Amino acid sequence: MKxxxxxxxxxxxxxxxxxxxxPEVEFKPIQLNWSARSEAAESHPDKDRCVISxxxxxxxxxxxxxxxxxxxxxxxxxxxxxESLEFEGICGNTAFKDAIECRWKAVCATEKNVVVKFxxxx
Amino acid sequence: MSxxxxxxxxxxxMNILIFVLLAxxxxxxxxxxNGLDEIVFLNLSDYPYVIPETDSAxxxxxxxxxxxxxxxxxxxYELKEGYAYPYAGVKxxxxxxxxKGLNFSKYDSIFxxxxxxxxxxxxxxxxxxxxxxxRDGDEGxxxxxxxxxxPLEETYPAVFVPQEFRVASWWVAQNEISVxxxxxxxxxxxxxxxxxxxxxxxxxxxxxIRGFCFKGKKIAxxxxxxxxxxxWFVTFLIILVIRFFDYNRERAANRKKQExxxxxxxxxxxxxxxYEKSSRTDPLTGCLNRAGFGSVLLREQExxxxxxxxxxxxxxxxxxxxxxxxxxxxxxxxxVLINLTKLIQGKIxxxxxxxxxxxxxxxxxxxxxxxxxxxxxxEKLRVAIEKTQLIPQQKITCSFGISEMVQGxxxxxxxxxxxxxxxxxxxxxxxRVTSATYRRQR
Numbered sequence: 132m133k134x135x136x137x138x139x140x141x142x143x144x145x146x147x148x149x150x151x152x153x154p155e156v157e158f159k160p161i162q163l164n165w166s167a168r169s170e171a172a173e174s175h176p177d178k179d180r181c182v183i184s185x186x187x188x189x190x191x192x193x194x195x196x197x198x199x200x201x202x203x204x205x206x207x208x209x210x211x212x213x214e215s216l217e218f219e220g221i222c223g224n225t226a227f228k229d230a231i232e233c234r235w236k237a238v239c240a241t242e243k244n245v246v247v248k249f250x251x252x253x
Numbered sequence: 254m255s256x257x258x259x260x261x262x263x264x265x266x267m268n269i270l271i272f273v274l275l276a277x278x279x280x281x282x283x284x285x286x287n288g289l290d291e292i293v294f295l296n297l298s299d300y301p302y303v304i305p306e307t308d309s310a311x312x313x314x315x316x317x318x319x320x321x322x323x324x325x326x327x328x329x330y331e332l333k334e335g336y337a338y339p340y341a342g343v344k345x346x347x348x349x350x351x352x353k354g355l356n357f358s359k360y361d362s363i364f365x366x367x368x369x370x371x372x373x374x375x376x377x378x379x380x381x382x383x384x385x386x387x388r389d390g391d392e393g394x395x396x397x398x399x400x401x402x403x404p405l406e407e408t409y410p411a412v413f414v415p416q417e418f419r420v421a422s423w424w425v426a427q428n429e430i431s432v433x434x435x436x437x438x439x440x441x442x443x444x445x446x447x448x449x450x451x452x453x454x455x456x457x458x459x460x461x462i463r464g465f466c467f468k469g470k471k472i473a474x475x476x477x478x479x480x481x482x483x484x485w486f487v488t489f490l491i492i493l494v495i496r497f498f499d500y501n502r503e504r505a506a507n508r509k510k511q512e513x514x515x516x517x518x519x520x521x522x523x524x525x526x527x528y529e530k531s532s533r534t535d536p537l538t539g540c541l542n543r544a545g546f547g548s549v550l551l552r553e554q555e556x557x558x559x560x561x562x563x564x565x566x567x568x569x570x571x572x573x574x575x576x577x578x579x580x581x582x583x584x585x586x587x588x589v590l591i592n593l594t595k596l597i598q599g600k601i602x603x604x605x606x607x608x609x610x611x612x613x614x615x616x617x618x619x620x621x622x623x624x625x626x627x628x629x630x631x632e633k634l635r636v637a638i639e640k641t642q643l644i645p646q647q648k649i650t651c652s653f654g655i656s657e658m659v660q661g662x663x664x665x666x667x668x669x670x671x672x673x674x675x676x677x678x679x680x681x682x683x684x685r686v687t688s689a690t691y692r693r694q695r
Contacts, residue, residue: 190690
């Protein structure tokens with residue numbers, strides 16, 4: 132009986148280790164409600180690229196993913212500043228208004244990477 | 254007429270005809286062997302020209318006298334010295350005694366009734382006419398087909414076959430005839446001679462000639478074989494021709510059948526394609542249904558696994574759709590679905606797949622699209638739907654949930670994430686886009 136168990140245990144271990152495990156995905160729902168402050172901002176040629184870049188940056192940011200909020204709901208206001216576009220995101224959920232991820236700013240200039248800066252200086 | 258021809262045609266087509274032909278051949282050969290005899294009696298009373306003859310023509314002094322009865326000719330003779338080979342006998346003219354006679358060549362047995370009253374042999378000449386040797390008015394130029402035998406005392410006939418005859422060698426020598434032409438020929442016999450044989454004793458004697466009988470077959474063996482072979486040959490030729498036509502007809506019919514089958518197959522293929530298409534398509538909106546979604550998802554999954562190409566999943570739901578149905582009726586609801594489908598189809602890429610997930614829920618599967626791009630697309634769609642008057646009765650908006658496929662995960666999890674994002678959009682007040690962002694493995 133003992134011998135059988137000794138034989139079966141490594142076999143079972145091998146099977147379990149070889150089994151194709153499904154990856155566990157942690158996710159955070161995020162809403163971005165974009166709102167242009169001016170017509171110039173709305174029709175800016177880099178607007179679409181900037182929106183996608185900012186969305187990507189936000190989605191990959193560790194503060195967003197580590198947020199205690201169940202849903203990150205941002206109102207994103209944007210306007211033209213010189214040749215660049217300036218974006219400002221504010222959380223819709225006021226209960227967490229002091230949270231670091233609740234307020235951010237980003238400047239999107241032509242052919243430059245977008246950097247999202249959260250308000251408390253990070 | 255054509256019906257008779259059809260019957261003959263059918264008869265030839267059947268193999269039974271070969272068996273009939275085989276049976277006929279066996280019967281014909283058996284009948285030939287055991288019957289089909291032709292027997293001809295040479296009745297002497299039918300031939301009035303009977304001439305006695307002796308060796309006096311050759312310088313001898315023998316004497317002869319003939320007496321005719323109803324059934325026979327009695328030849329009384331006296332052989333005397335004078336000629337080296339004394340003889341006496343009788344000539345029976347069958348035709349004109351010169352050129353026209355009877356044909357005995359087809360008979361295979363010759364019966365001769367000669368009863369002697371004396372010793373010695375009897376000689377019979379079947380004198381044959383052959384235009385090659387015949388000299389006009391010269392009886393001696395008729396071929397001497399001879400046979401010599403000892404006649405029986407009894408009343409039984411002497412029997413010969415034509416092969417037992419030979420052409421007299423002295424006649425061949427006298428006429429200088431080539432040995433190749435000196436063959437027995439009984440095809441035209443104008444004269445028969447019956448004489449005392451070689452070395453017949455001198456003195457008185459009598460020959461009583463009672464008659465001749467010829468026995469043969471009604472049909473010659475060669476003719477019979479030729480007829481049978483010809484019959485077989487013609488039958489097989491006809492069968493062969495019929496088979497050839499049958500084969501051609503059959504081949505044409507098969508070709509026609511094959512063409513018909515190919516047409517049916519083609520029609521079935523088209524039907525199958527249409528059925529497959531309809532089984533994968535939503536009949537109301539014309540976009541894919543869940544069944545159609547399976548194959549598209551599989552393709553995109555493979556793309557992600559092999560090339561690492563990102564796949565995003567946009568789940569959208571029409572806001573307050575039940576109210577639209579309840580207020581304006583299902584036809585208006587259907588109009589919303591149709592117009593919404595048209596709007597979305599016009600804004601997505603050809604490589605993206607729009608699927609009616611069920612009721613008022615739709616899915617857009619975007620290949621080679623990361624989540625931020627899908628979010629951007631969804632936002633554009635949301636704004637476009639909001640700004641478009643899908644139905645005149647009221648404004649229609651949609652809520653969106655977006656997720657990106659993670660390599661190796663169950664598609665159910667992908668859908669769950671998108672569903673949760675959609676739920677967040679709904680909870681957040683509808684007409685929103687929510688993305689299910691996730692921690693990427695690096």
